[in-house]
Each structure stands twice: as C-alpha cells, then as structure tokens.
Amino acid sequence: MDEQTTNKCSKCGKVNYPTGFFECEETIIMNNENVCFQCAFWISRAKKQDDKRNVVIKSDEGMEVYWLGANLPLTPCGFRGFGGRKFVIKFKNGRALTTTNLWSHGTVPSYSEDLFTVNAEFGKWEDEK
Numbered sequence: 001m002d003e004q005t006t007n008k009c010s011k012c013g014k015v016n017y018p019t020g021f022f023e024c025e026e027t028i029i030m031n032n033e034n035v036c037f038q039c040a041f042w043i044s045r046a047k048k049q050d051d052k053r054n055v056v057i058k059s060d061e062g063m064e065v066y067w068l069g070a071n072l073p074l075t076p077c078g079f080r081g082f083g084g085r086k087f088v089i090k091f092k093n094g095r096a097l098t099t100t101n102l103w104s105h106g107t108v109p110s111y112s113e114d115l116f117t118v119n120a121e122f123g124k125w126e127d128e129k
C-alpha cells in the first residue's frame with residue numbers, strides 16, 4: 001500500500017473505505033476480515049444462507065438475494081416487502097410457496113457471487129400462464 005492508503009478491502013480492493021460506523025454485525029465482520037462495509041454486508045447475508053427465509057435467485061440482472069418476511073394476514077397498515085406484491089417462489093429442493101412479504105437485499109456484486117448458492121427461482125401465478 002502507498003502512503004495515502006490507510007485501508008484496503010481484502011474482498012473488493014476498495015481503498016480508504018469509510019470505517020466510522022456504529023458497531024453492528026457488519027462492523028464486526030469489517031474488523032475481523034479487513035473488508036469494506038459493502039463486502040461485510042454480503043458476507044453477513046451469506047452466513048444466513050441455511051435459514052429457510054433466505055432466497056437466492058439468478059436473474060438477467062445477476063444474483064439477487066431476498067428474505068422472506070412473516071406471511072401474516074394482510075392488514076391495511078402493515079409494512080410488507082414490495083408493497084405486498086405476491087410472489088411465487090420455487091426452491092431447488094422442491095419447496096414452493098407464495099408470499100406477499102418478500103424483501104430484497106439487492107443484487108450481489110460479481111466479486112461476492114462466490115459467497116452464494118442459487119437456491120430458488122420465481123414461479124408464475126396460474127393465471128399468468
């Protein structure tokens with residue numbers, strides 16, 4: 001590293017990334033693995049892949065990570081992912097479900113795709129065929 005570099009992410013190579021965050025899951029990973037906040041975010045999500053709420057889908061945009069929120073009855077004032085839009089999710093292990101509470105974590109940067117395994121795909125509603 002040159003004299004101007006105070007830190008360099010061991011995952012993506014970003015230099016002089018911000019470090020002044022309140023302590024949270026990501027900052028602990030940042031300190032332990034010498035990575036930037038964004039890489040720590042994806043590492044923290046990758047560590048939750050065994051959770052049944054984890055959804056990883058390959059799309060035209062890349063590898064996308066979602067999280068299944070609680071499938072509670074619709075109420076007029078509850079927060080739901082994607083505004084309560086219905087999704088059909090077909091897991092590679094045969095499990096399939098519909099949800100009106102899917103939350104997006106975003107598209108995984110290409111240099112972090114190695115952390116994830118695609119485990120599902122979106123299905124269609126019967127009336128969409």
Ligand SMILES: [Zn+2]
Binds near residue numbers: 013038039
């Ligand atoms: Zn990074």
